Amino acid sequence: xxxxxxxxxxxxxxxxxxxxxxxxxxxxxxxxxxxxxxxxxxxxxxxxxxxxxxxxxxxxxxxxxxxxxxxxxxxxxxxxxxxxxxxxxxxxxxxxxxxxxxxxxxxxxxxxxxxxxxxxxxxxxxxxxxxxxxxxxxxxxxxxxxxxxxxxxxxxxxxxxxxxxxxxxxxxxxxxxxxxxxxxxxxxxxxxxxxxxxxxxxxxxxxxxxxxxxxxxxxxxxxxxxxxxxxxxxxxxxxxxxxxxxxxxxxxxxxxxxxxxxxxxxxxx
Amino acid sequence: xxxxxxxxxxxxxxxxxxxxxxxxxxxxxxxxxxxxxxxxxxxxxxxxxxxxxxxxxxxxxxxxxxxxxxxxxxxxxxxxxxxxxxxxxxxxxxxxxxxxxxxxxxxxxxxxxxxxxxxxxxxxxxxxxxxxxxxxxxxxxxxxxxxxxxxxxxxxxxxxxxxxxxxxxxxxxxxxxxxxxxxxxxxxxxxxxxxxxxxxxxxxxxxxxxxxxxxxxxxxxxxxxxxxxxxxxxxxxxxxxxxxxxxxxxxxxxxxxxxxxxxxxxxxxxxxxxxxxxxxxxxxxxxxxxxxxxxxxxx
Numbered sequence: 001x002x003x004x005x006x007x008x009x010x011x012x013x014x015x016x017x018x019x020x021x022x023x024x025x026x027x028x029x030x031x032x033x034x035x036x037x038x039x040x041x042x043x044x045x046x047x048x049x050x051x052x053x054x055x056x057x058x059x060x061x062x063x064x065x066x067x068x069x070x071x072x073x074x075x076x077x078x079x080x081x082x083x084x085x086x087x088x089x090x091x092x093x094x095x096x097x098x099x100x101x102x103x104x105x106x107x108x109x110x111x112x113x114x115x116x117x118x119x120x121x122x123x124x125x126x127x128x129x130x131x132x133x134x135x136x137x138x139x140x141x142x143x144x145x146x147x148x149x150x151x152x153x154x155x156x157x158x159x160x161x162x163x164x165x166x167x168x169x170x171x172x173x174x175x176x177x178x179x180x181x182x183x184x185x186x187x188x189x190x191x192x193x194x195x196x197x198x199x200x201x202x203x204x205x206x207x208x209x210x211x212x213x214x215x216x217x218x219x220x221x222x223x224x225x226x227x228x229x230x231x232x233x234x235x236x237x238x239x240x241x242x243x244x245x246x247x248x249x250x251x252x253x254x255x256x257x258x259x260x261x262x263x264x265x266x267x268x269x
Numbered sequence: 270x271x272x273x274x275x276x277x278x279x280x281x282x283x284x285x286x287x288x289x290x291x292x293x294x295x296x297x298x299x300x301x302x303x304x305x306x307x308x309x310x311x312x313x314x315x316x317x318x319x320x321x322x323x324x325x326x327x328x329x330x331x332x333x334x335x336x337x338x339x340x341x342x343x344x345x346x347x348x349x350x351x352x353x354x355x356x357x358x359x360x361x362x363x364x365x366x367x368x369x370x371x372x373x374x375x376x377x378x379x380x381x382x383x384x385x386x387x388x389x390x391x392x393x394x395x396x397x398x399x400x401x402x403x404x405x406x407x408x409x410x411x412x413x414x415x416x417x418x419x420x421x422x423x424x425x426x427x428x429x430x431x432x433x434x435x436x437x438x439x440x441x442x443x444x445x446x447x448x449x450x451x452x453x454x455x456x457x458x459x460x461x462x463x464x465x466x467x468x469x470x471x472x473x474x475x476x477x478x479x480x481x482x483x484x485x486x487x488x489x490x491x492x493x494x495x496x497x498x499x500x501x502x503x504x505x506x507x508x509x510x511x512x513x514x515x516x517x518x519x520x521x522x523x524x525x526x527x528x529x530x531x532x533x534x535x536x537x538x539x540x541x542x543x544x545x546x547x548x549x550x551x552x553x554x555x556x557x558x559x560x561x562x563x564x565x566x567x568x
Binding site for chain 2 (some may be wrong): 065067086087093097103105115116117
């Protein structure tokens, strides 16, 4: 039953980008951060941007989030302009660092977006309880961010991004600063969350195994100018575990990503 | 030897030991300074009267002069006892009464200065025109010696009928608002870009960004400024009492002390002023710690 509803949802395009360019004007010369980007993200997708640093993957995510304005081209998010989508709070954004407010305890950090959306105190409490249990942090409500490990803090920030039930989750290298053991565990947890919440996830990473393991669509990008080299689709079951890392399909997908990255690198130089 | 070591270690650990040692050293230097500064007058007098004098006589005389250049610590202590302990606190001879007068204008000035400082800093941070126009004036205001401008303020306000506590508080305000403006401008601009992005991702209103992000983030900066400001408020209140020939207050005591050459009176007032300032600063420090605790910040 879950299967059928998710496949139905995956019919519609939720993010539509065509001929998008973004140039940063600097004092010396203009920097072409993004060049001629064309991309569709379907509802329910788990899509990853992968590429070397400076390839504009974070910039592209920020354009989707309306934290950065494109120079030319068109982009629609949930059928609206990114600006309208942001005003409608249609996405939750997870940053490279947890970005928790140090003077708020865990619970009240999760309440932050809810307070601004006008939820009642009772609803705030109910939602924070629900999402804390989803990320496995029940019992930590009254702790302050500095009392938690980096991995736990990032889980709080994911719970916060989910708390107001946006359609999309935009994640900018959320596990980049964590050790590999914690990262693996959080990858599995994220996959479970994706499956349970049916959200569209756009994820930025520079780790090939992470991208292949998590996503059903991998967008490989190259630097200077930032452009899309290849889009690789995989078809692993939604309830996959780390065991798939040993399968030929996984290794093949990883190989394709690696080759696309190499191609982009040769083009660039 | 071991025993002596242990006693020494006990003495310098904690806060009481080191403070006592420092106070003892200061008092010793003070006594020596009293002999040195008062001796020339005494020696002149000895020679005029052809008195044979020894150093011990010189020392004891210089510690008990009626109008010394530098009164000795016990003379100041006696003055403090005479003006604090032996008086009713409502009496005009009581230092407690004068302290209260100075303190009330200092506190009014501190409150007004803090308020003014916060209002100005918000204006500077959120209105870019104010950032460019206001800041140079604020900095220029602090380059004028307070001693030069204080009489002007008192006289001008007095001529339009505003007298008493308020003009004195204005001088304190004048000194107080500056550290608050500087600290709060820095504090309101202190949140990381990532937190500003976070608020934007929720399409938070300016009011929300201010109350939920910028204001809490500026609290540590505010308290650093308040500690400076509260000490300055006492300075301002005392300075304000000097030019107008105020009848009451620690500044008035300083003034009458210097009229009548009663240095022990001046020193007693100075000592009281510094104790008051130190107490106020530590009160602000306590408030800071309790607010930090409530905000869950590490201290």
